[in-house]
Amino acid sequence: MSEPSHGAGEKVREGLKETLADTTQLGGTPNTPGDPSGAAGYGRPDSTESGVDGPVRQPVVPGTPAGVDPVEANVLYADRITIRFGGLTAVDNVSFAIPPKSVVSLIGPNGAGKTTFFNVLTGLYEATEGAVYLNGKDITPVKPHKRAAMGLARTFQNIRLFGLMTAEENVMVAMHSHLKAGVMSTIIRTPGQRREEREARETARELLDYVGIGKTVGELARNLSYGDQRRLEIARAMALKPKVLLLDEPTAGMNPQESANFNDFVYRVRDEKDISVLLIEHDMSVIMKISERITVLDRGAMIAEGTPDDIRNNQQVIEAYLGKTGTREGKRLPKPGDAQAGGVAVAAPTTTTDGEQA
């Protein structure tokens, strides 16, 4: 799904060198026999649970204390998701939890199933099997825009903004689902409708300030710098008053300083706004610094889940990215100008700003 960008391959190579390839020095914890993934408790429920009516909840979910119901304990919980495209199983029986006020990441080599899984969480794809719960509610049949209104907001790998609208207007559009004014009051502009619009404008400005682009309020989205467009997308997602923010490649195209600031920003969002953040991100240095927990997919299956240290030292993850001999199946070696390094694709900083809506 990712598109190449020159120079970015180098960034990924550096990130991988720093994080994955350095395990011998870091003295990682080897995987336990019988649990090569380091992801005990994930996967199919054990035989004692089979045959139970309704959703079968797993006994142990990493990040969720044993004996605690993952549906209740997590702001978002995906229960044994499988997605098949014809004969291809893009995601195979993957469970995933986002605890309240957390920053978690989903990583994996090209074609691992990250975007597909992300799309199931947001409702863009319907899972072949499994269920998604938001704030304890089964949202499996709920359409994307309703999920957004329920507190699940997202940004896109390729930025989607209304290019010919101002930054402020882009944010106000997203507030639509929270505004009360009906068609009639909008047409005749009742005092209530005018007050609501004024408040929406104020909130939009506050959000733009919050993401650090308050000065761009009256500028057309398409004239903003790439980094500012990314921030505008986040402001717009936050206008939905989400409980969970799903960020797809948020630092793609950002310069190193913007990437560094991004970490602080995400923690502020978590701490001040009480929002959990899920990132799909190819920049390993960002992932390892920012994530409290990381889930790793490979060829549709979850191969590991844990803290950055767990993941950095997990042999299966290292092999998934770099292969046993440093080249996975001999086709993932980075070449000069190659957009892939160690099987990690780098999103191009492409932008869609004309007439598209998130």
Ligand SMILES: Nc1ncnc2c1ncn2[C@@H]1O[C@H](COP(=O)(O)OP(=O)(O)OP(=O)(O)O)[C@@H](O)[C@H]1O
């Ligand atoms: N709509 C679709 N129809 C058929 N196959 C699909 C579809 N979307 C994804 N796939 C396949 O599912 C698998 C997982 O793809 P996905 O894009 O989710 O991986 P990814 O981890 O996001 O990859 P990347 O890092 O390259 O973006 C791939 O083999 C892909 O070709």
